[in-house]
Amino acid sequence: MLSIAALQAVVTATPFDGEPSDAELDAIEREMPLILADVELLDAVITTLDRPVSKLDERRVRRARHRVVAARRTLTNRGGMNLTDGAA
Numbered sequence: 001m002l003s004i005a006a007l008q009a010v011v012t013a014t015p016f017d018g019e020p021s022d023a024e025l026d027a028i029e030r031e032m033p034l035i036l037a038d039v040e041l042l043d044a045v046i047t048t049l050d051r052p053v054s055k056l057d058e059r060r061v062r063r064a065r066h067r068v069v070a071a072r073r074t075l076t077n078r079g080g081m082n083l084t085d086g087a088a
Helices: 005-011 022-047 055-078
Strands: none
Touching: 022 055
C-alpha cells in the first residue's frame, strides 16, 4: 500500500493562518447584497415547508427570487464577479 505521508509536505507547504485575506474580505463585501437576498429567499422557502402555502407566501417567495436575480444582475454588470454554481 502506498503511503501519502511523504506527499504531505507538498500539500501543506504554505500554512493557512485561518484568516481571510483583504481581497477575500473585499469580495465578500461586494457580494453581500446577493448573500442577503439568498438568505431572504431561503427564509421565505423555509416558512412554507411546514404549512399550506398561502397567496402571501407565494408572493413573498416570488419577490425574494426577484431580489436574488436583481442582485446577481447587479454583480454581473459590475464585472467583478464570475458567477458559477448554476447561476445564469
